[in-house]
Amino acid sequence: MSTLDSAIDPAAPGYAANRAALLERLAELDAALDQARAGGGEKYVSRHHARGKLLPRERIELLVDADSPFLELSPVAAFGSDFPVGASVVTGIGVVEGVECLIVANDPTVRGGAVNPWSLAKTRRAGEVALANRLPMVNLVESAGADLPTQAEIFIPGGRVFRDLTRLSAAGIPTVSVVFGNATAGGAYVPGMSDHVIMIRDRSQVYLAGPPLVKMATGEVTDDESLGGAEMHAGTSGLADYLAEDERDGIRLARQCVRRLNWRKQGPAPRSAVPQPPKYDPEELLGITSADLKVPFDPREVLARILDGSEFDEFKPAYGGALVTGWGELHGYPVGVLANARGVLFSEEAQKAAQFIQLANAADTPLIFLQNTTGYMVGTEYEQRGIIKHGALMINAVSNSTVPHLTVNLGASYGAGNYGMCGRAYEPRFLFTWPNAKSAVMGPAQLAGVLSIVARQAAAARGRDYDEESDAAMRMMVEQQIESQSGALFLSGRLYDDGVIDPRDTRTVLGLCLSAIHSGPVKGADGYGIFRM
Numbered sequence: 001m002s003t004l005d006s007a008i009d010p011a012a013p014g015y016a017a018n019r020a021a022l023l024e025r026l027a028e029l030d031a032a033l034d035q036a037r038a039g040g041g042e043k044y045v046s047r048h049h050a051r052g053k054l055l056p057r058e059r060i061e062l063l064v065d066a067d068s069p070f071l072e073l074s075p076v077a078a079f080g081s082d083f084p085v086g087a088s089v090v091t092g093i094g095v096v097e098g099v100e101c102l103i104v105a106n107d108p109t110v111r112g113g114a115v116n117p118w119s120l121a122k123t124r125r126a127g128e129v130a131l132a133n134r135l136p137m138v139n140l141v142e143s144a145g146a147d148l149p150t151q152a153e154i155f156i157p158g159g160r161v162f163r164d165l166t167r168l169s170a171a172g173i174p175t176v177s178v179v180f181g182n183a184t185a186g187g188a189y190v191p192g193m194s195d196h197v198i199m200i201r202d203r204s205q206v207y208l209a210g211p212p213l214v215k216m217a218t219g220e221v222t223d224d225e226s227l228g229g230a231e232m233h234a235g236t237s238g239l240a241d242y243l244a245e246d247e248r249d250g251i252r253l254a255r256q257c258v259r260r261l262n263w264r265k266q267g268p269a270p271r272s273a274v275p276q277p278p279k280y281d282p283e284e285l286l287g288i289t290s291a292d293l294k295v296p297f298d299p300r301e302v303l304a305r306i307l308d309g310s311e312f313d314e315f316k317p318a319y320g321g322a323l324v325t326g327w328g329e330l331h332g333y334p335v336g337v338l339a340n341a342r343g344v345l346f347s348e349e350a351q352k353a354a355q356f357i358q359l360a361n362a363a364d365t366p367l368i369f370l371q372n373t374t375g376y377m378v379g380t381e382y383e384q385r386g387i388i389k390h391g392a393l394m395i396n397a398v399s400n401s402t403v404p405h406l407t408v409n410l411g412a413s414y415g416a417g418n419y420g421m422c423g424r425a426y427e428p429r430f431l432f433t434w435p436n437a438k439s440a441v442m443g444p445a446q447l448a449g450v451l452s453i454v455a456r457q458a459a460a461a462r463g464r465d466y467d468e469e470s471d472a473a474m475r476m477m478v479e480q481q482i483e484s485q486s487g488a489l490f491l492s493g494r495l496y497d498d499g500v501i502d503p504r505d506t507r508t509v510l511g512l513c514l515s516a517i518h519s520g521p522v523k524g525a526d527g528y529g530i531f532r533m
Contacts, residue, residue, distance in 0.1 A: 001311035001328070004304040006280050010287060021291035022503065025435035025488070029500050032076045032489055036086030040109035048109050053180065053203075054247050056090045056105035059140050062251045063103065064094035070103075071512045074125060076500065078118035079493030084110050087118035091126040093516050096138065097259040100516050102130035105140035108181060112144035115186070117153045120161070121495050127164035129498075130173060132429055133404075134520030136261060137168060138254060139177040139194065145185035158186060165193040176257050178250045179204040179230075179240075188228075191239060196257045199230035199240040200250045206233060267518030270332025276309035278507065285503040289372075289436055293412045299324050299339035299370050302410065306330065306507040312337070315356055320348035325356040330368070331511035333518070336360040338421065339370035344377045345417055350390040353420065354531070357397040361524030366517060368510065369407040369422040371437075375415025389532040394420045402525040404517040406510055407431040409488075409497070413439040424496050430513045432506075433488045433497045440486035444479040451475075 039045055064070055072092040079085050088110035094103050104126050106113035130137045146154055168175050177194035183206040191197045191206055207228030214220050233240040244250035288301045304310040307328040314326035322342040328335055338353055360367050376391045398420060405428035418439060422428045452471055459466045492500045501509050
């Protein structure tokens with residue numbers, strides 16, 4: 001393979017400005033992550049600990065293998081909403097007894113672990129990741145059920161969580177539940193629809209309706225243990241397969257369940273057990289992306305700091321130069337890369353991308369998309385040259401490609417360029433965002449300008465004078481709105497990605513994802529839709 005060279009000068013003023021801007025965004029990310037880790041706050045965390053109970057991340061730490069990584073997904077879900085950051089649930093991928101598992105842990109310090117619209121969306125995304133990548137799922141359950149004030153938003157779509165559990169089982173993907181406390185109403189169906197169920201003596205309470213509701217509905221007077229206690233479910237109803245003595249014993253039994261799955265990966269192993277690290281310092285990733293998204297940067301500088309040995313075989317380097325395509329390895333796994341180099345995608349880039357995606361599918365090679373695009377080129381010349389059909393060619397190839405896709409938004413992801421570069425709507429296996437990145441229909445200034453032009457034309461058609469002062473106020477308001485709504489934290493809060501990541505962690509995050517992806521088969525497409533040539 002060819003080894004990438006670097007032209008980055010850490011002493012250059014532009015590098016320092018880029019680094020400072022990114023560090024500012026990272027500070028904002030850290031503040032949001034601190035909010036998520038704080039759960040329901042010191043009062044409720046202390047109360048939870050006083051009851052002898054572990055926090056969700058403490059449970060996860062005991063569940064996963066010692067010194068193994070945990071890739072948390074959607075950690076800032078609900079950011080910018082009326083609900084606590086993190087959405088009262090922790091999800092991610094961890095290694096249990098040598099098996100990569102998708103882990104879901106309710107946070108009972110946040111409104112008793114009740115399910116709100118954002119925790120529902122986050123849990124459903126976890127189920128999608130487990131199914132797409134053939135990952136056994138472990139649920140660490142302690143939830144008061146639905147957040148009643150928002151029941152209208154969660155009741156009907158919430159049924160999909162239970163459907164998804166049964167579909168995992170039907171696909172031969174095991175599901176394990178450990179019940180640490182209440183699993184009430186809809187929450188009772190999580191253990192009810194899992195393959196393996198562990199309950200904890202004198203702690204677990206699983207029932208469709210608690211004693212007060214039973215009394216209201218039927219007149220029966222009962223108690224928690226008789227109605228849904230762990231011993232009752234272990235010895236009478238049969239819902240519990242294992243009865244643990246305490247939380248740590250429950251986690252031990254969960255690890256035992258995973259060990260007995262006899263789980264085997266179906267994808268090929270990495271080519272190298274000890275891959276070469278990149279030649280260049282990942283710390284330098286902080287100064288590569290431009291503080292001003294209008295200023296392009298060379299994505300090869302990013303590839304030189306994430307690919308094994310900084311080795312990259314570029315495909316069609318002299319054609320369609322605004323898109324870099326080529327082959328490399330990441331933590332020993334072969335990958336194909338598509339990376340935006342100059343923002344705008346022209347016909348040449350679209351055709352080059354479509355061919356490259358076909359080649360990756362023919363070779364059963366996963367694809368990594370590094371986004372930094374303002375979209376497909378517009379204008380009379382480009383329309384006449386066929387930008388629509390060539391953009392459609394690229395989007396067709398992305399849509400029907402069946403090798404796993406991994407997407408990272410490094411800077412801008414605007415317009416249909418987001419689609420062609422495998423945005424969320426095109427179901428990449430994983431999608432992560434750098435803290436400086438933005439995504440929207442178009443840039444704030446462009447969108448405000450379009451609205452201004454339309455308003456001017458409407459005023460002229462009615463024969464009225466145009467209010468320039470109102471126009472300036474409108475443009476400022478629209479630009480501010482789009483600026484805030486296109487930011488990384490805002491979008492991640494709405495689960496339009498799987499997390500905002502520190503650029504220095506990109507290689508590690510992609511490596512963990514590639515390993516998880518290879519739990520299932522990696523197979524390219526046998527056919528595509530009709531390509532308009």
